[in-house]
Amino acid sequence: ETGVTQSPTHLIKTRGQQVTLRCSSQSGHNTVSWYQQALGQGPQFIFQYYREEENGRGNFPPRFSGLQFPNYSSELNVNALELDDSALYLCASSPAGEEQYFGPGTRLTVT
Amino acid sequence: AQTVTQSQPEMSVQEAETVTLSCTYDTSESDYYLFWYKQPPSRQMILVIRQEAYKQQNATENRFSVNFQKAAKSFSLKISDSQLGDAAMYFCAYRINYGGSQGNLIFGKGTKLSVKP
Numbered sequence: 684e685t686g687v688t689q690s691p692t693h694l695i696k697t698r699g700q701q702v703t704l705r706c707s708s709q710s711g712h713n714t715v716s717w718y719q720q721a722l723g724q725g726p727q728f729i730f731q732y733y734r735e736e737e738n739g740r741g742n743f744p745p746r747f748s749g750l751q752f753p754n755y756s757s758e759l760n761v762n763a764l765e766l767d768d769s770a771l772y773l774c775a776s777s778p779a780g781e782e783q784y785f786g787p788g789t790r791l792t793v794t
Numbered sequence: 795a796q797t798v799t800q801s802q803p804e805m806s807v808q809e810a811e812t813v814t815l816s817c818t819y820d821t822s823e824s825d826y827y828l829f830w831y832k833q834p835p836s837r838q839m840i841l842v843i844r845q846e847a848y849k850q851q852n853a854t855e856n857r858f859s860v861n862f863q864k865a866a867k868s869f870s871l872k873i874s875d876s877q878l879g880d881a882a883m884y885f886c887a888y889r890i891n892y893g894g895s896q897g898n899l900i901f902g903k904g905t906k907l908s909v910k911p
Contacts, residue, residue: 685838714896725798725885725901726839739898771837777896782829785839 685784687712687776695792701762704789706774708755713779714738715757717749720771720788732757733779761791769793796821798888800902807876808910814861815871815905817886825891828862829899830871834882842884845869847891873907881909 686709696702708715714733718726728741732751746762755776761768769792775783797820807813819828830842845853845862852860857877861870873880886902 685840716896716898718899723903725887725903726899728898728900731896731898733896738896741898773839775839775899779896782841782844783896783899784841785831788837790837 685786687774687784687786689772689774689786689789691789692787693790693792695794696764698764698766698793700764701760702764702791704759704761704772704774704791706757706759706776706786708757708774708776709784710755711778712755712776712784714783715751715755715774715776716783717757717759718773718775719743719768720773722770726773729759764793766793796823796888796890796900798886798900798902800886800905802905803903804906804908806908806910807873807880809876809878811876812872812874813876813907815873815884815886815907817869817871817902819867819869819886819888821867821888821890823890827889827891828860828869829887829889830858830860830869831885831887831901832880832882833885833904839885843871876909878909878911881907883907 716731717729720726730740751757771788775785777783828845883904887899
């Protein structure tokens, strides 16, 4: 167990809707990263937060946004959902300078 | 741009035998880390082994070892005495070493490993 939890486990949304995915990290993990893993692919980096500030972003449009909270939890928000947003969303957290621990992911299906 | 390539979509090994998974990467950086992650059907990404680019010695973790060839930009994973529980997707990943800051992982497309009893 990595101590990183994600909710919900599965989610089904309709195209055009908005979704919020949540991640809870261990105490002291002040860096959190979010990844999108399409079926049959490796994870793709969405963005990273360090001490509640965005600290890097991958090639994802602005409708993907995030927040990190002082209690080591974080959110990934996706607006105007598209069919191609269907994927497994992984969060990974770490103490500064150490390796990333992954959560079990949220499976999002957009219909 | 940094890229990671895994040329074997699927591999199969007999229980107790040895298997090697291949990975190549492209980067102009000199200070970076390389990783192998395991993702079983439970979807949890688990770190198997890590290699610092500045270390010439190949990393080893129990039955798992790597062959790191920096000049060739090659990073293969050897699994010895394969067990049924080793069956999973294996991802090779790369991360630039920014010092205190984390940086993001860049993953390959993965290799699906099957273990036959």
